[in-house]
Amino acid sequence: MKTLEIKKTAPYTTQIGPAHPALKEPVMFTFELEGERIRKADFAPGKAHRGIEWMGLRRNCVQIVYLAERICGICGITHSLSFCRAIEQVAQIQVSNRAHYIRTIVGELERIHSHLLWAGVAAHELGFDSAFYLAWRVRENVMDLLEYLTGNRVHYAIIQIGGVRRDITPDMVPKIEESLKFFEGVYGKLASIFLDDTTIQMRCRDCGVLTPEEALKLCPVGPTARASGVRKDVRVDHPYAAYADLELQPVTPDQLTGEIRGDVYDRIIVRLLEVKQSIGIIRQCLAQMPDGPILAVPKMALLLAQLKKAEGEAVGRHEAPRGEVMHYVRMGKQESPVAWKVKASSYSNYMSWVPMLEGEQVADIPIIVASIDPCISCTDRVTIVGDQGAQVWTKEELHRLSVEKTRQLQLG
Amino acid sequence: MSFPMIPELLGQLLKKPATNPFPAPQLPPTITGYLKAVGEGKATMNPPVPVPPNMRGKMVYNRGTCIGCSLCIKVCPARAIELVPQTKKVRIFVSQCINCGQCTEVCPKNCLNLSDEFLIADTDRYSDKLVLG
Numbered sequence: 001m002k003t004l005e006i007k008k009t010a011p012y013t014t015q016i017g018p019a020h021p022a023l024k025e026p027v028m029f030t031f032e033l034e035g036e037r038i039r040k041a042d043f044a045p046g047k048a049h050r051g052i053e054w055m056g057l058r059r060n061c062v063q064i065v066y067l068a069e070r071i072c073g074i075c076g077i078t079h080s081l082s083f084c085r086a087i088e089q090v091a092q093i094q095v096s097n098r099a100h101y102i103r104t105i106v107g108e109l110e111r112i113h114s115h116l117l118w119a120g121v122a123a124h125e126l127g128f129d130s131a132f133y134l135a136w137r138v139r140e141n142v143m144d145l146l147e148y149l150t151g152n153r154v155h156y157a158i159i160q161i162g163g164v165r166r167d168i169t170p171d172m173v174p175k176i177e178e179s180l181k182f183f184e185g186v187y188g189k190l191a192s193i194f195l196d197d198t199t200i201q202m203r204c205r206d207c208g209v210l211t212p213e214e215a216l217k218l219c220p221v222g223p224t225a226r227a228s229g230v231r232k233d234v235r236v237d238h239p240y241a242a243y244a245d246l247e248l249q250p251v252t253p254d255q256l257t258g259e260i261r262g263d264v265y266d267r268i269i270v271r272l273l274e275v276k277q278s279i280g281i282i283r284q285c286l287a288q289m290p291d292g293p294i295l296a297v298p299k300m301a302l303l304l305a306q307l308k309k310a311e312g313e314a315v316g317r318h319e320a321p322r323g324e325v326m327h328y329v330r331m332g333k334q335e336s337p338v339a340w341k342v343k344a345s346s347y348s349n350y351m352s353w354v355p356m357l358e359g360e361q362v363a364d365i366p367i368i369v370a371s372i373d374p375c376i377s378c379t380d381r382v383t384i385v386g387d388q389g390a391q392v393w394t395k396e397e398l399h400r401l402s403v404e405k406t407r408q409l410q411l412g
Numbered sequence: 413m414s415f416p417m418i419p420e421l422l423g424q425l426l427k428k429p430a431t432n433p434f435p436a437p438q439l440p441p442t443i444t445g446y447l448k449a450v451g452e453g454k455a456t457m458n459p460p461v462p463v464p465p466n467m468r469g470k471m472v473y474n475r476g477t478c479i480g481c482s483l484c485i486k487v488c489p490a491r492a493i494e495l496v497p498q499t500k501k502v503r504i505f506v507s508q509c510i511n512c513g514q515c516t517e518v519c520p521k522n523c524l525n526l527s528d529e530f531l532i533a534d535t536d537r538y539s540d541k542l543v544l545g
Contacts, residue, residue, distance in 0.1 A: 060487075063489040064489070066512045130420075140430070151513070151526075157513065157514075196414050197414060
């Protein structure tokens with residue numbers, strides 16, 4: 001953490017963060033400000049190390065699947081799938097084709113729910129709360145569908161080493177189809193509200209720009225990279241689950257507007273287009289889904305015995321809604337892994353905050369920070385240190401500043 | 413200027429709220445008083461949204477058929493199950509359970525099941541309702 005310099009003249013130093021009880025991964029920002037402009041941005045992550053990997057090294061692999069699921073509160077399938085893919089490679093367990101398709105369907109439903117959640121949060125950061133309520137109301141439909149398919153709304157507990165735990169039976173298909181129709185219907189409305197709206201255009205166009213060159217240099221992943229024109233997507237580059245059988249291309253904003261600017265608006269476009277893409281992927285999966293068993297080793301005692309004999313190391317990857325997730329696992333002929341390392345997608349995206357934030361205004365901090373979908377809401381506490389002494393800015397005050405800027409732009 | 417949200421908002425005026433007002437449409441003066449009145453049959457409760465089939469709810473434990481094989485303890489990720497050596501039966505702490513249902517699949521005697529009960533909040537995490545077996 002940098003120590004704050006108390007200066008009587010500009011540039012002043014501002015801090016955001018680091019901690020709030022509601023944050024999953026608190027982050028601390030340090031800004032050098034000149035008036036309302038951000039001259040320099042810096043951040044310090046790593047404020048909430050929960051020791052999940054340490055817990056994992058004291059559990060067997062079947063237990064870790066559910067522990068891994070709880071790394072993220074939004075991506076319920078992301079971490080368990082990556083972990084299972086790593087373990088399956090180490091223990092050489094062959095997953096059946098049907099299980100691959102079910103994994104893909106649940107993964108894409110999760111992408112729809114996560115992107116809608118993000119759209120709502122982004123609208124809220126701009127002070128556009130009616131769009132926030134709309135996006136979250138629409139999202140309930142996919143949450144209900146996930147609950148119907150897996151039994152849980154958030155932590156689905158459907159992935160198991162060697163396959164999935166619950167099948168998608170033919171009587172479930174009409175309900176999935178109904179939900180896909182609902183989202184096709186609502187997609188046009190959401191796209192119009194988020195992309196045609198003058199307020200959103202004013203706040204997001206050319207705000208928080210990450211140029212393609214910087215994107216290549218800083219290696220962001222997922223929609224953050226694709227919005228800057230870097231066509232990378234684990235589903236296409238290194239197909240896993242059923243993605244090799246399906247037709248999909250990385251989504252870039254030029255597919256809609258014909259140009260790539262790499263701003264916040266482009267990130268909205270990419271996420272909305274991905275919602276549409278996910279609907280298409282689920283349709284393809286339902287049409288092509290083969291019959292077969294859903295678990296490679298249905299007896300858990302047998303699976304645990306097999307995993308106890310496994311030796312070696314592997315990396316499991318998955319394209320989460322926020323980008324690539326990577327799990328490294330090393331097994332050494334014992335119940336628990338010898339090593340387990342998790343790289344979440346936000347970790348790769350953090351560095352792109354710095355070029356995005358520099359040169360922007362204080363009121364743009366909430367939307368730019370939210371634009372990479374960082375799983376954290378670090379706009380909580382800001383301490384401005386000036387000659388008047390310390391002053392604390394709450395999340396509400398920062399939010400009010402953002403709303404005020406929207407209003408000024410509309411009037412002005 | 414384009415504001416596509418405005419027609420949506422105007423249409424919303426004619427629609428009912430999307431949320432289910434559970435347990436009461438308006439906040440009662442006292443929650444405990446209201447729940448007591450519901451228990452005595454003086455007030456009615458707005459029912460919750462029906463749960464889907466196969467929802468993962470509160471655990472149900474059939475103590476009679478349990479053989480104490482400890483397989484459930486081995487797979488429980490939350491370590492919510494313990495073996496009572498004297499009786500050779502297990503004890504489940506529902507407050508610690510994460511409702512993954514792994515134990516129900518591993519049980520050779522099918523004495524563990526997930527019900528569709530989800531209103532399991534309690535002020536005491538070791539109350540009779542939350543400790544099974």
